[in-house]
Amino acid sequence: MTKLIFSFHTHFRLFVIPKTHLRFRTITSKPTHQHDLQLPEIDRTIDSIRSISSNPYFSLLVLCKNIYSLKKIHALFIVHGLTNDLLCQTKLVGLYGLYGHIGNARLVFDQIQNPDFFTCKVMIRWYFMNDLYSEVVEFCNRMKKCLREYDNVVSSIVLKACSELRDIDEGKSVHCQIIKVGSPDSIVLTGLMDMYAKCGDVESSRQVFDGIRDRNVICWTSMIVGFVQNDCAEEGLVLFNRMRDGLVQGNEYTFGSVVTACTKLGALHQGKWVHGYVIKNGIDVNSHLVTALLDMYVKCGAIRDARSIFDELCSIDLVSWTAMIVGYTQNGHPDEALKLFTDQEWAGFFPNSITITSVLSACAQLGNLKFGKSVQCLGIKLGLEDASITNALIDIYSKCHMIGDARYLFDTVSEMDVIAWNSIISGYSLNGSAYEALTLFHRMTEYLWPDSTTLVNVLSACTSLDALQFGSSLHAYAIKGGLSSCNVYVGTSLLNFYAKCGDVQSARKVFDGMGEKNTITWNAMIGGYGMQGDCSGSLELFNEMMKEELEPNDATFIAILSACSHTGMVSEGWKNFDSMCREYNFIPSVKHYVCIVDLLARASRLEEALDFMEAMPIQADVSVYGAFLHGCSLHSRFDLGEVAIRRMIGLHPDDASYYVRIAQLYASDGRWNQVYQVRELMKRSGLRKLAAYSQVEMDIEGFHPTYRVSSGGNLHQTDAGKLPFDMSWITLAKVGLGCFEMSWQT
Numbered sequence: 001m002t003k004l005i006f007s008f009h010t011h012f013r014l015f016v017i018p019k020t021h022l023r024f025r026t027i028t029s030k031p032t033h034q035h036d037l038q039l040p041e042i043d044r045t046i047d048s049i050r051s052i053s054s055n056p057y058f059s060l061l062v063l064c065k066n067i068y069s070l071k072k073i074h075a076l077f078i079v080h081g082l083t084n085d086l087l088c089q090t091k092l093v094g095l096y097g098l099y100g101h102i103g104n105a106r107l108v109f110d111q112i113q114n115p116d117f118f119t120c121k122v123m124i125r126w127y128f129m130n131d132l133y134s135e136v137v138e139f140c141n142r143m144k145k146c147l148r149e150y151d152n153v154v155s156s157i158v159l160k161a162c163s164e165l166r167d168i169d170e171g172k173s174v175h176c177q178i179i180k181v182g183s184p185d186s187i188v189l190t191g192l193m194d195m196y197a198k199c200g201d202v203e204s205s206r207q208v209f210d211g212i213r214d215r216n217v218i219c220w221t222s223m224i225v226g227f228v229q230n231d232c233a234e235e236g237l238v239l240f241n242r243m244r245d246g247l248v249q250g251n252e253y254t255f256g257s258v259v260t261a262c263t264k265l266g267a268l269h270q271g272k273w274v275h276g277y278v279i280k281n282g283i284d285v286n287s288h289l290v291t292a293l294l295d296m297y298v299k300c301g302a303i304r305d306a307r308s309i310f311d312e313l314c315s316i317d318l319v320s321w322t323a324m325i326v327g328y329t330q331n332g333h334p335d336e337a338l339k340l341f342t343d344q345e346w347a348g349f350f351p352n353s354i355t356i357t358s359v360l361s362a363c364a365q366l367g368n369l370k371f372g373k374s375v376q377c378l379g380i381k382l383g384l385e386d387a388s389i390t391n392a393l394i395d396i397y398s399k400c401h402m403i404g405d406a407r408y409l410f411d412t413v414s415e416m417d418v419i420a421w422n423s424i425i426s427g428y429s430l431n432g433s434a435y436e437a438l439t440l441f442h443r444m445t446e447y448l449w450p451d452s453t454t455l456v457n458v459l460s461a462c463t464s465l466d467a468l469q470f471g472s473s474l475h476a477y478a479i480k481g482g483l484s485s486c487n488v489y490v491g492t493s494l495l496n497f498y499a500k501c502g503d504v505q506s507a508r509k510v511f512d513g514m515g516e517k518n519t520i521t522w523n524a525m526i527g528g529y530g531m532q533g534d535c536s537g538s539l540e541l542f543n544e545m546m547k548e549e550l551e552p553n554d555a556t557f558i559a560i561l562s563a564c565s566h567t568g569m570v571s572e573g574w575k576n577f578d579s580m581c582r583e584y585n586f587i588p589s590v591k592h593y594v595c596i597v598d599l600l601a602r603a604s605r606l607e608e609a610l611d612f613m614e615a616m617p618i619q620a621d622v623s624v625y626g627a628f629l630h631g632c633s634l635h636s637r638f639d640l641g642e643v644a645i646r647r648m649i650g651l652h653p654d655d656a657s658y659y660v661r662i663a664q665l666y667a668s669d670g671r672w673n674q675v676y677q678v679r680e681l682m683k684r685s686g687l688r689k690l691a692a693y694s695q696v697e698m699d700i701e702g703f704h705p706t707y708r709v710s711s712g713g714n715l716h717q718t719d720a721g722k723l724p725f726d727m728s729w730i731t732l733a734k735v736g737l738g739c740f741e742m743s744w745q746t
Contacts, residue, residue: 097126197226298327398427499528530563561595601631
């Protein structure tokens with residue numbers, strides 16, 4: 001009995017026995033019965049195979065149920081020389097593509113000596129169906145002999161591949177082929193529009209659109225999507241109105257893009273109109289449109305409307321569930337985000353990286369490190385360990401005052417992107433380690449170019465250090481990068497920095513030069529005037545804000561009340577407090593009550609302030625008593641000050657700082673026996689005040705020394721506070737920054 005051993009591309013070994021009794025099997029690691037053909041027993045001769053039908057090749061290939069049966073039949077054909085037929089080879093290419101074995105499909109194709117146009121189209125189609133866009137382009141370039149001219153199908157596929165690859169050069173080449181062949185259908189022209197739009201050439205996309213005579217809803221939608229994706233939201237809305245004027249009814253994708261345009265413009269009113277239009281006209285609402293509506297309401301701050309949409313959904317999927325969680329997190333409702341995440345109704349959803357990142361951000365806002373660690377473990381179990389989750393973990397550890405753990409996570413990141421750097425810099429700044437934040441910023445500039453978020457975080461650190469010169473250099477960088485006027489967050493941080501450093505004139509220049517201002521910007525400038533004792537400037541700016549028809553928030557009134565407090569304008573303060581409660585229906589928070597107590601205490605109306613505290617509808621905390629104590633110190637009312645401190649100690653009996661303050665109060669009143677008693681009480685209780693420090697920005701001929709004053713009064717130089725920054729990346733300002741650091745113990 002003769003035996004033939006044959007090696008195939010798929011690494012089979014076929015043992016072929018005489019064709020009078022033909023059997024075959026594959027030698028693999030899996031049981032053979034899993035690979036058997038779903039056919040009757042194949043104990044036939046080749047002659048009997050040919051007698052099945054007039055086309056025996058297809059008679060077997062059509063009966064293939066899976067990749068294993070296909071490989072067996074393919075091996076059988078190879079052994080008996082049945083693969084020279086072009087039609088059979090094309091069918092094999094198609095079947096391998098159908099089962100996802102594109103490599104085998106290409107091996108079969110490469111054995112075809114003279115592939116025709118149809119066979120090439122089959123190969124291209126399966127590359128495309130498996131998202132192998134680079135292979136689509138490469139294959140078409142190699143097969144230009146048989147693809148002398150693209151037809152509409154091939155053109156559409158190659159254009160889609162160019163769109164996904166953002167390969168505008170290859171897309172233009174296909175465009176030339178289309179012009180050469182002529183008679184492109186609407187699908188090809190829509191593909192051209194999509195390709196140019198996704199490659200950022202929205203003008204060329206518009207030219208293609210204008211050349212289409214019979215525009216259907218897909219053409220209109222593709223052009224609207226192109227405008228929206230390229231930050232031309234207004235043009236997208238204008239085109240949508242033209243579409244309606246042409247009596248073309250949009251579909252769910254059209255309205256999804258229009259809603260996205262409203263989101264980018266912050267046009268909540270127009271977005272609500274679109275939502276109503278969808279409901280009124282019975283437009284099918286799919287996941288894309290629902291997500292767009294949720295995103296619009298979330299980003300426009302209408303979180304209740306977003307939840308209404310979510311609750312009315314007939315079928316909630318992972319995308320809409322995640323969108324709602326993101327909305328709660330971004331709008332300052334972290335407790336609702338965690339409630340939705342842990343709701344048993346959605347227990348069947350497996351969160352993705354966006355879900356995990358948003359939940360971690362919610363935990364960071366709440367300071368709930370325990371639950372955050374549980375979410376971290378869940379992400380690890382699900383294999384979700386991408387950069388966004390790591391950055392969220394750095395954020396939560398930082399906000400929970402575990403900066404060491406945050407730094408450990410940061411140091412373990414293999415490829416640190418700008419978001420990771422921003423997270424750790426922000427963490428150090430939040431935890432009072434402004435110097436370390438600036439040191440990390442210096443390291444970052446060696447590897448990456450800072451973005452707007454970096455500038456916001458570093459400016460916050462400069463504000464903590466009163467580092468006016470260094471902050472000014474960052475302002476120069478912002479001007480050079482075009483960020484100071486076009487980015488509202490950078491501009492707001494800059495004016496806040498100047499205001500808190502005492503340079504209110506520079507703050508106003510930044511404010512006036514900003515192209516876009518939000519409520520936070522106005523609040524920062526109003527507060528800046530207040531910090532410098534210019535209450536009239538604060539009130540004047542507040543009136544301008546009202547003329548701009550901007551809605552004030554609770555922070556706006558805190559800034560106004562604080563300004564009135566610093567200048568002793570009690571009547572104006574009461575007037576604005578009353579306006580906040582009656583006209584704007586705000587419920588005063590603790591911070592508002594602190595401002596009123598401070599307003600009265602600074603004006604020496606201490607008894608009135610004490611009565612106000614007693615009548616407050618909420619429990620006074622240490623910040624309220626602290627404001628009252630400050631007024632007592634200003635006006636030497638040590639008796640009332642003692643009342644305030646004793647209540648503060650009652651709230652926090654283990655905090656040494658309050659014992660120190662009452663000792664200082666007794667010392668100011670000359671009651672040294674009580675000072676001694678307080679110190680003895682602190683010793684017995686094991687309470688010890690942490691050393692304080694002060695920093696002064698200096699520049700001594702380019703040298704940046706740091707000094708520390710010890711408890712004995714000796715001055716020592718140290719290198720701990722040196723900032724040996726290479727500021728060569730800033731061309732508009734030369735900065736020298738040093739620190740003069742002192743510490744003392746009471």
